[in-house]
Amino acid sequence: MNVVEVTLIAIAAYIALCVLLVGWAMIMAVVGAVMMRLSHDMLVEAPSFLLLRRYGMRRGLPLYICDISRRLRRRSVPEGTVALHAMIASVPVVGFLSGAFLPFLASFLMVPGGDLSGALGEFQDRVLLFTGIPGALVGTWVWWRGVGYMARPWIKRRGRTRRTLLPQALSRRVRNSLVVDSYWLDNTHMAMAFSAAYPFFVAYAFLIPLESPSPQASSPPGQLAGWQFLATLCVILIPAAVAAATEKWISKRWAIAQAGVELLRLLYPVESRKGEEGECLPHLAVEPNASPRAELASICDLLDGAARRIDAQQRRGFAPHPVSTLLRAVSRRIVNHLMGPSYGADLPEDLARVLQLTLVVLTGPADVGPYEKLAALVLAFDSDGAPAAGPLPRSPGLISRMVSRATASVQGLVALVGGLTALMIPLIAVVLIIIGKIDIEKFVGLIK
Structure with a gap:
């Protein structure tokens, strides 16, 4: 070899x-x-x-x-x-x-x-x-x-x-x-x-x-530095x-x-705390002049992930679980709020109530009351009892969004190809140095 x-x-x-x-x-x-x-x-x-x-x-x-x-x-x-x-x-x-x-x-x-x-x-x-x-x-x-x-x-x-x-x-x-x-x-x-x-x-x-190698057996300084x-x-x-x-x-x-945990921090932010045993209104945002859109979007993704985890634990043919349907309905309610005319920093009263009940549902309530109240607020089931909220389509990942933005125009496509080419040149040089086709000292001299 x-x-x-x-x-x-x-x-x-x-x-x-x-x-x-x-x-x-x-x-x-x-x-x-x-x-x-x-x-x-x-x-x-x-x-x-x-x-x-x-x-x-x-x-x-x-x-x-x-x-x-x-x-x-x-x-x-x-x-x-x-x-x-x-x-x-x-x-x-x-x-x-x-x-x-x-x-x-x-x-x-x-x-x-x-x-x-x-x-x-x-x-x-x-x-x-x-x-x-x-x-x-x-x-x-x-x-x-x-x-x-x-x-x-x-x-x-x-x-x-x-x-x-x-x-x-x-x-x-x-x-x-x-x-x-x-x-x-x-x-x-x-x-x-x-x-x-x-x-x-x-x-x-x-x-x-x-044992450490003797100085005579070691390579000369700088020969294998790269x-x-x-x-x-x-x-x-x-x-x-x-x-x-x-x-x-x-x-x-x-x-x-x-x-x-994210729902708890959104509804009861520490920044609004006045004393060790103080309370803050559940409909307030974390900061008075900032919209909690990022927190709500993150919670929406987490609820969809939690619903998928619950359905994955069910026997074949018995999904979706009623709790996963509730969580998807809450996620849909959050999406409607984020995509609707919501310009202020405060959460609407009805959405705050939905998120509070969702927090209780996620922690395992002692009775079925919170489940029924949440299902009625978010319309999780239709009149026949069938799930009215299905899985939301997954949003594209970071790399997909970057490539989509970069290739939106001809100039962006040219810039993307040029950037990838410029990135491949040093990688190819590193591989050639590793396999011994290029001496590292000569390569450094060419760069200088």
């Missing part, structure tokens, strides 16, 4: 390895996050958690521990308290297993019983440490930050986690469920970052025992791209939770 074939095989093998490692790490990170989220769900419903919400983490944590101790002494512990704190204590273990499960699985597949010996066993131990320990640290840190956020979600914090109001108009169960969803949806990038770094943890465990730069760039970008694609694919499954 020549150099080109070897290079292509090596690139294909590296991409396949990245897809395997990053994809598996992303899945295990999501599984670990689901288990940690379950402990958050139980924690925010505990009676003692109200101390953290009232006094904050710094003052409330000692009071929380004292309250739990007092309940234990009096044997008046609420049901599920022991299981809750057992799950809290297992958070580092869950993080460790999320990172180290793949090496465990690989060892069991290679050798019955997973008992590797010799150099292979030492490599397995190193991989377990260098993947499990970062998983335990990252998992514990994310879980602890979540407790602080859920105690007082309206306080501004660093990072991507957005503030969320806890309106008294909603029940305590609904408020707690929405604030937990809000935190985990805003921190999916942590799983993506850990998954993108996962191949480097494995590579570091493999490279530690290797190759090393391109290889390093690909090594970094490929895992990141795989992690981002996996995160985007998984996030589509969270449309129901994300739609509820």
Whole structure:
């Protein structure tokens, strides 16, 4: 085989390895996050958690521990308290297993019983440490930050986690469920970052025992500088791209939770809050002089995605589900509002009422009253009970819109072709440098 074939095989093998490692790490990170989220769900419903919400983490944590101790002494512990704190204590273990499960699985597949010996066993131990320990640290840190956020979600914090109001108009169960969803949806990038770094943890465990090459065996300085730069760039970008694609694919499954969180932030914006227990009118926009069109359009897409997810879970021949029909009718109502003569910054009263009922429906109401009221407001079913709202056509993607705009005229088409040609020239040059057809020093000289 020549150099080109070897290079292509090596690139294909590296991409396949990245897809395997990053994809598996992303899945295990999501599984670990689901288990940690379950402990958050139980924690925010505990009676003692109200101390953290009232006094904050710094003052409330000692009071929380004292309250739990007092309940234990009096044997008046609420049901599920022991299981809750057992799950809290297992958070580092869950993080460790999320990172180290793949090496465990690989060892069991290679050798019955997973008992590797010799150099292979030492490599397995190193991989377990260098993947499990970062998983335990990252998992514990994310879980602890979540407790602080859920105690007082309206306080501004660093990072991507957005503030969320806890309106008294909603029940305590609904408020707690929405604030937990809000935190985990805003921190999916942590799983993506850990998954993108996962191949480097494995590579570091493999490279530690290797001796560094002697200066005589190394290449002269500058001879492989271009190759090393391109290889390093690909090594970094490929895992990141795989992690981002996996995160985007998984996030589509969270449309129901994300739609509820976005509705909460639209109807009860934190920016209008006057005090910790204050309320804002549900028909106000986030900013007095800004229209909530972008938020409504995003909610419309999320509702359509949630309806598709609900229908996908039904048996063949029994779709659409009545709830998915409701969500599509609400989405159609939002589209009519956005395409109609709506020029102000405030939401109409009827649309605000529809969105409030939709928020209740998404959080699972205790009775069928909200479903019936919402169906009557948005006319989701006709007089015969058949669905009156079908799926909306999907809007074109970003690339399709860009190409459509660029080719709208002859000048735009010429500019697009010229831009693609200018983009292909450096790519062709990079490929020729990689396969050794062009010397990088001569290429740099030509550019200068």
